[in-house]
Amino acid sequence: MWRRSPLSRFSSRLSLSSSSSFPNPILIPWSRELCAVNNFSQPPLSPQSSPKPAISGEASSIIAAAAGLGHHYARCYWELSKARLSYESNTNFNDKKQTNSTNFILHVVATSGTGYILGTGNAAVNLSGLCYTCAGTMMIAASANSLNQIFEISNDAKMKRTMRRPLPSGRISVPHAGAWAVIAGASGACLLATKTNMVAAGLGAANLVLYAFVYTPLKQLHPVNTWVGAVVGAIPPLLGWAAASGQISLNSMILPAALYFWQIPHLMALAHLCHSDYASGGYKMLSLFDPTGKRTAAVALRNCFYMVPLGFIAYDWGLTSSWFCIESTLLTMAIAATAFSFYRHGTMEKARKMFHASLLFLPVFMSGLLIHRVYDDNQQPVLEVAGLSNSASSEVIQTQRRKKRAAQAPVAYASAAPFPFLPAPSFYSP
Numbered sequence: 001m002w003r004r005s006p007l008s009r010f011s012s013r014l015s016l017s018s019s020s021s022f023p024n025p026i027l028i029p030w031s032r033e034l035c036a037v038n039n040f041s042q043p044p045l046s047p048q049s050s051p052k053p054a055i056s057g058e059a060s061s062i063i064a065a066a067a068g069l070g071h072h073y074a075r076c077y078w079e080l081s082k083a084r085l086s087y088e089s090n091t092n093f094n095d096k097k098q099t100n101s102t103n104f105i106l107h108v109v110a111t112s113g114t115g116y117i118l119g120t121g122n123a124a125v126n127l128s129g130l131c132y133t134c135a136g137t138m139m140i141a142a143s144a145n146s147l148n149q150i151f152e153i154s155n156d157a158k159m160k161r162t163m164r165r166p167l168p169s170g171r172i173s174v175p176h177a178g179a180w181a182v183i184a185g186a187s188g189a190c191l192l193a194t195k196t197n198m199v200a201a202g203l204g205a206a207n208l209v210l211y212a213f214v215y216t217p218l219k220q221l222h223p224v225n226t227w228v229g230a231v232v233g234a235i236p237p238l239l240g241w242a243a244a245s246g247q248i249s250l251n252s253m254i255l256p257a258a259l260y261f262w263q264i265p266h267l268m269a270l271a272h273l274c275h276s277d278y279a280s281g282g283y284k285m286l287s288l289f290d291p292t293g294k295r296t297a298a299v300a301l302r303n304c305f306y307m308v309p310l311g312f313i314a315y316d317w318g319l320t321s322s323w324f325c326i327e328s329t330l331l332t333m334a335i336a337a338t339a340f341s342f343y344r345h346g347t348m349e350k351a352r353k354m355f356h357a358s359l360l361f362l363p364v365f366m367s368g369l370l371i372h373r374v375y376d377d378n379q380q381p382v383l384e385v386a387g388l389s390n391s392a393s394s395e396v397i398q399t400q401r402r403k404k405r406a407a408q409a410p411v412a413y414a415s416a417a418p419f420p421f422l423p424a425p426s427f428y429s430p
């Protein structure tokens, strides 16, 4: 078996098809990469197909081969971008393997889009701005993920979860993957710089560097990598906010903070479920130094609790209505319960439950933020006349809330004390 590029195979197929109507695919030198192309373009080569005039047979071969090539590389780019993040682990039942996956890049884009909408403040969401932000984030994240896979070929080849990725399986060459990463990253950064602003583009570029050049090597050096990875995952909503408002304010930190804390139980569960795989890959995850899972679960549980105040902060800082406090508190208590159960029992089953809870947590949390975000149509003209920016609007709401609360009798706080997420009752009429 020797390796040739799909393009050379493409040309060899052309020469074969011009000499014979039914080239025998076995004569073509295959590599794994080429097999993928051939599988896709097999039908036109089948000896069962009816004989056609030479010229049309040639044309259909060219089209089929080009389509096969396009499909093959589109799939490689898709996988290099980590469009799907999957883990495989033993279930407790009959030692069967179970594969779970999540649409990773869509998750990154969703967090950035949510950040954009929140950063829009009181103004109507600029749909083209939102699309540019999502597209730019997606391209930079695709580039970061491709670079991560280029740097981890030998590690990925040793792990069941990752050995079928395009680089370790030999479906794409390193220079080709590198070119894809450079083009995707540069296009994404240019898109953000030209269509949104330099703050967003700078955050995207800095995050790419943090992920590919700091987090990726750190995975093989020290368990602290998980915390650095959590920072990487927290940046996209900040990028989205900056793309919408042109700045980073304290308010813009709420969703990134949630993402940071959320990633710890998410990544801890993944590291525990795949600990033997991570060990074979040569990665230094906390779970490898914690066979009982107690420390891993404790870290996850602690970070779930850190998320509890976020709903109240979002309300207090004028980002959402008080409903979000209730939802966010219930949600964080639910994920904390799965972390506590993992802490108590330390089983794979409980770790998997925590992982699934973490998958559910984020979309529900972000939907809650969007549904209950404070959006006051009447306030907009006032803000515009006053020359205030969109992100300044939530600061105005926050100041108004503080003034209102300061005018309330102390008893109002006492009555609300057991339920800090509920707004304090008012004892005066304006």
Ligand SMILES: CC(C)=CCC/C(C)=C/CC/C(C)=C/COP(=O)(O)OP(=O)(O)O
Pocket: 085, 108, 137, 140, 141, 144, 145, 148, 204, 207, 208, 211, 215, 228, 229, 230, 232, 233, 236, 239
């Ligand atoms: C805008 C921009 C640059 C966004 C980047 C978003 C991004 C790539 C977040 C990654 C978060 C993270 C630590 C994932 C795990 O990677 P891993 O390397 O541990 O996963 P693996 O084991 O599956 O390779």
